[in-house]
Amino acid sequence: MYLLGIDIGSSSVKASILNGETGEIAGSSFFPKSEMTIVANHSGWAEQHPELWWDNLKLAIREALSLSNISGKEILAIGISYQMHGLVIVDKAQQVLRPSIIWCDSRATEIGNKAFRDIGNEPCLRTLLNSPGNFTASKLRWVKENEPALYEKIDKIMLPGDYIAMRLTGEVRTTASGLSEGIFWDFHKNGVSDLILDYYGFNPTLIPELVDTFGIQGHVSAEIAAELGLKSGTPIAYRAGDQPNNALSLNVLNPGEIAATAGTSGVVYGVSEEVKYDPQSRVNTFAHVNHAAGAVRLGVLLCINGTGILNSWMNKNAGNKSYSYEQMNDLAETVPAGSEGISMLPFGNGAERVLGNRNIGAQICGLDFNRHTQNHLFRAAQEGIVFSFKYGMDILNQIGIEAKVIRAGKANMFLSPVFRQTLANIAGVTIELYNTDGAAGAARGAGVGVGYYPSFADAFSGLKKLGIVEPDSKAIPAIREAYQRWESNLTRFLHQ
Numbered sequence: 001m002y003l004l005g006i007d008i009g010s011s012s013v014k015a016s017i018l019n020g021e022t023g024e025i026a027g028s029s030f031f032p033k034s035e036m037t038i039v040a041n042h043s044g045w046a047e048q049h050p051e052l053w054w055d056n057l058k059l060a061i062r063e064a065l066s067l068s069n070i071s072g073k074e075i076l077a078i079g080i081s082y083q084m085h086g087l088v089i090v091d092k093a094q095q096v097l098r099p100s101i102i103w104c105d106s107r108a109t110e111i112g113n114k115a116f117r118d119i120g121n122e123p124c125l126r127t128l129l130n131s132p133g134n135f136t137a138s139k140l141r142w143v144k145e146n147e148p149a150l151y152e153k154i155d156k157i158m159l160p161g162d163y164i165a166m167r168l169t170g171e172v173r174t175t176a177s178g179l180s181e182g183i184f185w186d187f188h189k190n191g192v193s194d195l196i197l198d199y200y201g202f203n204p205t206l207i208p209e210l211v212d213t214f215g216i217q218g219h220v221s222a223e224i225a226a227e228l229g230l231k232s233g234t235p236i237a238y239r240a241g242d243q244p245n246n247a248l249s250l251n252v253l254n255p256g257e258i259a260a261t262a263g264t265s266g267v268v269y270g271v272s273e274e275v276k277y278d279p280q281s282r283v284n285t286f287a288h289v290n291h292a293a294g295a296v297r298l299g300v301l302l303c304i305n306g307t308g309i310l311n312s313w314m315n316k317n318a319g320n321k322s323y324s325y326e327q328m329n330d331l332a333e334t335v336p337a338g339s340e341g342i343s344m345l346p347f348g349n350g351a352e353r354v355l356g357n358r359n360i361g362a363q364i365c366g367l368d369f370n371r372h373t374q375n376h377l378f379r380a381a382q383e384g385i386v387f388s389f390k391y392g393m394d395i396l397n398q399i400g401i402e403a404k405v406i407r408a409g410k411a412n413m414f415l416s417p418v419f420r421q422t423l424a425n426i427a428g429v430t431i432e433l434y435n436t437d438g439a440a441g442a443a444r445g446a447g448v449g450v451g452y453y454p455s456f457a458d459a460f461s462g463l464k465k466l467g468i469v470e471p472d473s474k475a476i477p478a479i480r481e482a483y484q485r486w487e488s489n490l491t492r493f494l495h496q
Contacts, residue, residue, distance in 0.1 A: 001076045001452060002026060002068070004061070004230075005443030008053050008082040008160050009242065010102055011035045011264050011308075015060035016439035017068045020076065020447055023462015025440060027068025031056040035312065039099065044106035044350055044359060047099040050088050050163045057164065061228050072229040077237040078168070078220070079446030081438040082161030084181050084241035087139040092155040094166060098147070101139045102160075104265070104305050106351035106359055108138035111145075112183075113357060119199055121279065127188045127195055129180075129298070131281035134351055136182030141200045157206050161239045169218030169236060174208045180287040181241050187275070190293050213289050214238055214449035237449030242438055243267045244289045244299050249441020250407040250434055251460040253290050253297070258403045260431075262413035265349070266307030266385060268393055270300045270401035282354050282395050289445070290456075300401050302392035303353055306346035306362060307385050308412055313348075318377045329416040332379035337422070337475055338482035339376050341366040343489045344384030354392045355494065365489045379418060383479075386422040387486040393427055405430045409437050410466050424469045425479045431469040 001021065007014040014030040036056070039047045065072050085103040090096055101107070112132040116124055124131055132138050136159065144151045156172045159182060166172050179185040179192065184207065186193040192207055211217040217236045225232040240248065247259040247269050255273040260266075273296050277285045288299040311328070315321060319328060347355065348362030364380070393403060406423075410433040413419045424431050444459045453459040 002070060002074050003443040003447045003452070004075045004078045005439040005441065005446065006057060006078065006080045006164065007242065007438035007442060008057070008080070008164055009263065010038060010048065010083050010104070013053055013056040013060050014437070014439040015057065015064040016437070016443055017064050017070065017075070018440060018443035018447075020452055026070060027064045027066070028439065029060045029063035029067060031059040031063075038102070038104075042107075046102050046105040046350060048102055049099045050096050050160070053160065053164065054167050058228060065229055073231040075230055075234055076452055077235050077446040077450035079238035079442035079444070079449065080161045080164055080236065081240060081242050081245035081442040082159065082164065084159070084243060085135050086160045087136050087143070088158040088160060088163040089143065089154045090156055090158065090166075090172070091153050094170070094172065097150055097153055098143070100160065101142070104350040105139065106134055108142040109134040109351045109357045111141050112138035115199060116281070119195065123195065125277050125279065127186045128183055128193060129187055129275065129277045129285040130183055132183050132196065133281060133353065134357060137184055137196050137200060140202065144201065154206060156208050158208060159241070161241070162208065165218060165236050165239060168220050168224055170221050171218045172208045173211045173217055175211060175213050175239060177213050177240055177244060177287045177289060177291065179207070185287065213240055214445065216450070235450055238442060238445035240289045240445065243269050243301055243303075244286065245438055245441050245445065246409070247271065247299060248289050248445055249409065249436045249438060251456065251463055252407055253288070253456060258406050260406045260408045262307050262385070262419065264308045266304040266389060266413070268302040268389060268396065268403065268406070270396060270403070272298050272300055272401065276300055276399050276401065278395060278399055280356060282356060283392065283399070284353065300396065300399070302389075302396055304346065304385065304388045304392060305349035305352055306388075309349050310346045310362065310381050310385060311413060314378060314381050318374045325415070328378045329418060331375045332382055332416070332418045335375050335379040337478040339380035339383055340371060341368065342372060342376050342380035343482070343486040344380040345486070345490055345493065346381070346384045346388055354388070354395065358494065360493045363489065363493060382413070382416060382419045383422055383482060384486065385413065386419060386426060387483050389423060390426045390483060391487065391490070403427065403429050405432060407432045407434060409434055411437050420469045421472065421475070422479060424471045425476050426483055428471055430471075432465055433467045433469070435464045435466055
């Protein structure tokens with residue numbers, strides 16, 4: 001039997017068909033083949049129209065089915081992973097009212113900061129485990145303040161994965177995990193936060209019906225099934241934000257386990273059975289996919305916005321699109337650790353939570369026109385991203401999330417030997433690489449949700465470890481010196 005996993009990213013939309021028995025991917029595809037456009041009409045803004053996700057998803061599903069050489073009627077269940085924190089709003093006819101304000105949009109930062117001050121740190125952290133920050137609830141408040149006529153037309157608010165489920169089933173629903181990432185969830189009462197609804201002046205009817213993260217969440221409509229080549233009534237059996245889902249895809253479900261990813265943004269994600277939060281909300285705590293009343297499973301998330309997007313910028317600009325990412329990795333390896341004095345701060349993709357919601361922009365420090373080449377820039381970019389991980393991981397350590405072993409899919413920046421070895425060296429961790437990604441994880445999640453897999457152990461029996469990266473003691477002194485230089489540059493910009 002086959003399971004379909006969907007991953008709605010901000011760069012592309014991926015669909016993978018998993019052979020449930022063998023754990024192998026029968027067919028996989030992503031669209032567009034170049035990166036999706038993020039519209040930024042003003043500094044700090046980032047929008048995408050949900051229809052763009054839907055159009056690319058249809059292409060990806062059709063190609064994945066073609067490559068797998070199976071009938072869509074053999075798909076047992078569908079799982080959805082999606083870019084976190086985005087805001088999608090629809091009217092009573094389920095028509096989208098405006099482009100989605102996506103995860104890296106910074107416009108609501110001060111709205112969330114003011115809410116944190118007005119409500120008070122203690123009530124926010126005790127019930128929400130976070131500052132309202134620049135999350136979905138604050139973005140909705142921005143719409144209410146700046147687009148009041150449009151706001152009055154809203155029937156329901158959704159996260160990106162909820163929108164995709166709505167297009168497949170015609171039903172508007174969401175999950176507790178999703179609401180927690182939007183800062184709508186009260187962990188103290190285990191329900192929607194009255195604190196946030198009251199403070200921001202939101203009608204509770206805006207919140208969709210709740211469904212479990214794992215379980216039957218709806219069925220593909222006859223009309224959409226015919227359009228996509230699926231079986232009418234195929235169940236949606238799992239949905240989760242991309243980072244909890246990435247942890248799931250790596251079988252990171254238990255306290256003390258750590259997952260990482262480095263796509264457009266970069267994340268280190270640790271699971272805890274205790275309520276842990278950063279008093280400054282520089283790292284954030286959400287409900288993990290297997291969180292339940294009486295069985296606490298919280299994901300503590302360090303997010304760096306400017307990760308793969310910096311590498312992409314280097315490809316387009318410093319490399320003039322002349323190199324593949326593999327070639328860029330090879331060129332970066334020709335430069336010694338520390339990039340011969342260049343430090344790069346990768347914070348050019350909106351306000352960074354790890355910097356207290358500051359937006360300091362990306363910076364290149366120490367550039368010498370007589371010594372440095374594009375190869376130095378390629379390496380400095382990867383080192384700068386790793387150093388931002390290290391900076392955030394030190395904050396995680398302060399609240400008791402300490403990484404000894406990190407699991408990651410062998411994808412995106414973890415394909416780079418420079419990136420993964422530098423991370424192992426500066427963080428002093430072992431990195432385990434696996435044959436998985438978000439779409440494969442969503443497919444396995446659907447198998448659990450529909451009952452095809454009786455346990456998580458069964459779902460992940462086909463997960464394969466592809467390699468291990470250990471710290472290189474000989475290389476550590478040079479990379480520590482480079483990190484100290486990088487941190488000194490960061491401190492200087494933070495105090496400007």
